[in-house]
Amino acid sequence: METTGLYPFPKRIMSHEEENTEEGKDKLSNFSDTLLHHILSFLPTKYAVRTCILSKRWKYIWSSVTSLDFDDGLYNAEPGKKRIRAKVANFINFVDRVLIQNASSLDKFHLKCGSSCDFDHINAWICAAITRKVHQLCLSISMKQLLKLPHCLFTSEYLVKLELVGNFVLNVPSYICLSSLIILYLERVTFVDDVSVEQLFSSCPALEVLTIDDCRWDNVKNFDLSIPTLNCLTIYHCNSTGHKIRFNLPALAVLTYASYAPEQFIVDDLSSLIEASIGVGLSDDQYKIKCSMHGDCVHALLEGVAHVKILDLDGDTMETLSFAAEHPYLPIFPNLKRLGLGVCKNYGWGMLPDLLECSPILEVLQFYEGLVHTEGQRKFNWDSPQSVPYCLLSHLKSIEISEFEGDDQEFKVIKFLVKNARTLERLVVTFREGRVVVEEQLEIAQKQQLKIAEKFLNLQKGSRHCSILIGTSFGSIYIKGLKG
Template identity: 40%
Template sequence: MGMAAVVVCNGDDGGGCRLWGMVAVVVDYGEVVTSMASSTAIVRPETASDPARLANVNPRVRRQMGRNEDRISNLPSSLMAHILSFLPTKDAVATGILSTKWKYTWTTITNLDFDDELLLESINLQKCTKRKLRVVEMSFINFVNRVLLRNLTDLHTFRLRCTRSYDVSNLNFFISTALARNLRELHLFLEMEGYNGLPREIFTCTSLVAIELVGRFVLNVPTLVRLQNLKTLVMKTLEFSDDDSINRLLSGCPLLEEFSIRSSDLKNISVFHISAPALKSLVLNCWSMGGYKFVLNTPNLQDLQYHDYIAEGYSMNKLNALVNADIGFVSRGHHVPEKLVAEFV
């Protein structure tokens, strides 16, 4: 089991002593990864071993060293949980070893952030056997499962990043469990191969206000989409199944204000129809060879970024509310028609 010390420094008194606001100890991912100690004064080893240098340490620092006061643990539990919500979940969970008061604080955090890269970064994948790698991957799945079973509070943010191939049923269970906690923001980075479909609950979670989807999989949108409170939708490197998938998705998001599609595959789209009355910001940056007709019905659009090959045709309402536009066309050897440019002016 490897171990390493991590420290966050608040300042230097100039006399060979530093005041540390946090001390973290990194150990095995499946158990404890990081723990935080008290706001205390820690002298450098070379200073502690030299009485003459130690005598020069600022008296204020020496007094704090003597008190060894645990200021963090004296904070209200709600504030402690709020602070932990800004850490990667593996770090937040690890604080449970500090004391009785810290033991269950992480079970009330409202932001959950799981990233298997944090687990794999210390492993030499080229030298790792398949059996060992599978054990490591399962430790990640088991960790996420344990946290979701222990943390039963309503969630503000759920972020899941997976770069390895996992059982789809496990991933969809994690996503569905988070959605059931009145989730407000969902961020999914499913970069592994073989993922074949999001759980349907994503499309009917009325508490969601922001969704970010990144991954190389086909976005199959069900018939029923009910995202009445969704205001931000970001998609990257996805593939759309057909024209209706986009139409069904947007029709179920009446309050959508920000819509972004980047590096996504539009080869299955013949008519790219964006109809969103409340939309204020649109980013379309796909470079899809333009094999579709682009229809834009966004009367309140204020910011537009559109980079792609020239489409087969364009149809759009007057963009009277437009304030900023960043337009980039690639014409595949032909000049950009002036009439087309006028559509965006």
């Protein structure tokens, strides 16, 4: 066996013809070192290092690669404590040796490891990457205990992208400056208090993209998002509820919020916002109360984003909004052109007429979860309004309905919309995919869908130019409108 000092490899046997003829040379060897470094940067480092046995030229090519990707999951071990310990020791030894022999400045350092690795080693590797002026640092660490990050990470002037996935605690130091950071992704991270939140975000003067996913902020009372440069914000599944969220984001163009209702939304500045996707649900404890505070909270957020051109509201948001003291009054959406709606499992479509009335120039209406919820009380709550919303008479061009079941209540909504939408150009309906066990069930489902689809032939249309496209399990049915 030939050993590189990093990983054992079988000795390569080279034929006489390979050594002495052009035909034996591989095409990759004709590439420049720069190009080879770029190619190897797409491989996990474990496999990049293995290329050192290909030839004398390849022996040290890997050591100048600027992207390092370590994953202890690639080091398989059979069950047994000794084997697992040996696997962990091999992984730690491998990372240590690579970092010693690779002295290049780093574009990317990706580390994924489990609880078997001790955090002293992990911290040392992070510091080594920071010392190499790393641009992209991605850490995914599976440990039960809280993990404190080294202070050097918070003062890197070269870091452009930072991903933290794991039980990290953001106990930031008194001095922090991430002057080049553009992208920040935080998943399962714990925010310590109000001060740490303010320190972190105020020290990222170039931040443009922020994602906060499944994080904890139990001890945070005011989650203050005051970031002048931020362009895209995503907040998912944060489990805390007793706090206020403040948006002071003058450059923000895209907002996605899908989490529990906080105590209060405060919108100071979202003046550049173009697109918002809002999903505000209630925790089990909040749902037991269902007080107007939760609905008023959603109402305040909608007022703050009312100038957007694209808006998605899921079913939970509409149900939470229904508890508002000011319901059914909604803000006017003067610029809204595309509205996507989820289906509320307990409240139905009682709010749909108000939403349409408040969207005077709406062009596209999407029901991306269908018209009937598969769970809950399956309430429909639809009564045709006495007056037709202005957008139906003058602007609406497209209606898209997914997860269609074909029952009579769904047709009530469709009939009203299609009858009164005078500028409608297309109606797209896609049936819900059912679970088919045998071929006979598929044939029955196809016949049922075809029978339902025939009802669309008799729809009274406010626009003679409206075409109808129906997606079924056996293909698409197209009902053409008149031209011109």
